Amino acid sequence: MYLRARDITIDFPLSSGSHSSLASNSDDSPLGGQIHQERGKSFVRALADVSLHLGHGDRLALIGHNxxxxxxxxxxxxxxxxxxHGRIESDGKVSGIFNMSLGLRQEATGYRNLVLKGLIAGxxxxxxxxxxxxxxxxTGLGPYLDMPLHTYSQxxxxxxxxxxxxxxxNDILVMDEWIGAGDAGFQEKIIDRMNDFLHASTIIVLASHSTTLLRRIANKALWLEQGRIRxxxxxxxxxxxxxxxxxxMxxxxxxxxxxxxxxxxxxxAGGTDMQLAWNLETAAQALELRVLPEHGPIKAIRNISAQGAWRLPAWAHAGLVFDIYDVAGSTSVASITVPPR
Structure with a gap:
């Protein structure tokens, strides 16, 4: 089983009334595709030369800003x-989940909607x-399945x-952002269902802003920025x-x-306030900012990434030691003593 994209480019035409200010994006902005002109017409290049190759059991996390x-x-x-330009190839049928309400009827019961969904799927x-x-x-909906959909919460x-x-x-499933919705209990069911798909040799491509969810499902990742693979x-x-x-941020x-x-x-950090700042050359996936008091146990303050800043609270007196700790490696990667304000 495979799903391949070979150097695909997708252009969307701009209307003649589009503002000229759209013609360029800030280098610092990750938003939107690139605007270009061809034969006197303007286009948004939503994707540019994107390639991927997925095989048996692959689960691809698709990430990037809106x-x-x-x-x-x-x-x-x-x-x-x-x-x-380019082309997409696969040796199986692809199911896409982009709109939860597609095929659902508000006046029909939960059970009737399940039947309708099955008929639509062939x-x-x-x-x-x-x-x-x-x-x-x-679903865990119990007796609500006998009630009309319009009585359901979101x-x-x-x-x-x-x-x-x-x-x-079908055998190949692609899903958009809404997969990160729902309560914590149902999130666990979603992850279990994804794992069931894997046992059936399914290829999954999943877009979500929840990197925590993606880590539990995916074995590959692709980061898009302005329509290109970053x-x-x-x-x-x-x-x-x-x-x-x-x-x-x-x-x-x-x-x-x-x-x-x-x-x-x-x-x-303005006035007499100060802040810790850090930029660490580390591949550690789990970092903690900790305080090391002179007396008493070490206290973890927050989980952090390899770059960041944190405003010191009023209780952070001079001489107090802060430490960045690699949880997986069980080792300190940086520390500093608070100077006088």
Missing amino acids: GSGKSTLLRALAGIYHPT RSRRQIEAALPEIAEF GMAMRLAFAATTAFS MTGGMEVLDAYETEVARR LPRGLRELISGRSGMWVAP
Whole structure:
């Protein structure tokens, strides 16, 4: 089994009334595709020369900021969008989950909607009836399955849609951002269902902003930025993405300061306030910021990424030691003593 994309590029035409200010993106912004002109017409290049090759049992985490091209790539893999250049190949049918409400009728009961979903997926009545008990148990909706869909909460409707769509899916499954929704208990069911797919030799491509969820499902990752592949590989891609997200959340001035230094230091934070800042050359996936008091046990303050900053609270007196700890390696990677304010 395989799913391949070969140098695919997808252009969307811009209307003649589009503002000229759209013609360029800031180098510092990860949002949107590139604007270009061809034969006097303007296009948004949503994807540019994207290639991937997935085989038996692969689960690809698709990451990137909003507007990076994730949804466009998923829809291209599912056959909804056709590439402007390049091509997509697979030896199995592809199911795409992009809209939970597609095929659901508000006036129909939960059970009736399950049947409708199965018919839309091309299953026979006998196949649907055989699958209903397992699907009903998976939803956890109990007697609500006999009630109309319009009486459901959003979370209940998501349970019904996910259970039905995945029960009648094909060998290759691509899913968009909404997979990260739902309560913690149902998230565990989602992960179990993904693992069941793996036993059936399914290829999965999953886009989500929840890197925690992706780590539990995926064995590969692809990072898109402005329609291009920024990085691809294993879980180290998620590490790099998390570091980048944390860096971009910092104020620009502090971000530039951190990028220009390495190690751990104390920086001004306005007035008499100070903040810890760090930029560590480490591949550690789990880092903790800890305080080492003169008396008493070591206290973990927060989980951190390899780049970041933290404003010192009022209780952080001069002489107090802060430490960054590699949890997996059971070792300190940086420490600093608070100077007088």
